[in-house]
Structures are given as C-alpha cells and as structure tokens.
Amino acid sequence: MPAQDQTRRLPSDSISQDITSLHGLQTVSTYNTTRTDASVENLQQAYQAMLAQQQAETEKLTLYRAAADAARLAEWEFHNAVLAMKEVIRGQYGSDSDQAQAVGLKKKSDRKRPSRKKSVAIA
Numbered sequence: 594m595p596a597q598d599q600t601r602r603l604p605s606d607s608i609s610q611d612i613t614s615l616h617g618l619q620t621v622s623t624y625n626t627t628r629t630d631a632s633v634e635n636l637q638q639a640y641q642a643m644l645a646q647q648q649a650e651t652e653k654l655t656l657y658r659a660a661a662d663a664a665r666l667a668e669w670e671f672h673n674a675v676l677a678m679k680e681v682i683r684g685q686y687g688s689d690s691d692q693a694q695a696v697g698l699k700k701k702s703d704r705k706r707p708s709r710k711k712s713v714a715i716a
Contacts, residue, residue: 608643615640 686692
C-alpha cells in the first residue's frame with residue numbers, strides 16, 4: 594500500500610463513511626482487538642478529537658472572515674478619504690499646482706495634448 598499523503602484534506606464523503614462505520618461498530622457487541630489504535634476507546638477518542646478540531650477550525654474561520662471584512666472596509670474607508678483629500682487639493686490649489694503633484698496627481702500642464710493625425714493620401 595503506497596504512503597498516504599496526509600498534507601491534503603480528506604474528502605467529506607470519506608469522513609462521513611468513517612463516522613457511519615464507527616456508529617455501525619457500536620452495534621457489534623463482540624468486537625475485541627489487541628491493536629490499541631483500533632480499540633473502541635481509541636476510536637471514540639479520535640472521533641471526539643476530530644469533532645473538537647473541526648469546531649475550533651469553524652470558529653477560527655469565522656473570526657478570520659470577520660477580520661477580513663473589517664480590513665476590507667477599513668481599506669475602502671481609507672481609499673475614499675484619500676480620494677476626498679485629492680479633490681480638496683485640486684479645488685483649493687488648482688489642478689496645475691505643485692501641491693496637486695505632491696499628492697500624486699498629474700499636473701494639467703504635464704498632460705500631453707492630443708495631436709492631429711496626419712491623413713495619408715491614398716494613391
């Protein structure tokens with residue numbers, strides 16, 4: 594049997610089948626093994642640990658999503674504040690001022706004027 598890649602998540606179908614198997618084992622009253630990793634106590638313990646870790650993952654994922662939403666909102670608030678500041682600079686100092694250039698706006702006089710395209714005579 595090849596080595597299992599334990600860096601990837603198990604499909605939910607496999608986990609559901611494992612849980613069904615565990616519940617089915619509880620109906621087998623004569624189950625007895627010398628393997629400690631396959632004992633009923635170890636299976637119950639592993640199942641409870643899995644449930645606890647899944648719950649912790651869900652809680653942390655919820656906190657992560659909330660933090661990501663808060664960060665996204667803060668980024669938009671900052672961006673909108675900077676846009677408002679640029680509008681104030683343009684209104685207060687003009688669109689051709691050094692102050693406008695200092696905050697990242699392009700001076701009106703530095704913009705390239707459109708040039709006429711020379712018409713090519715078709716011969």
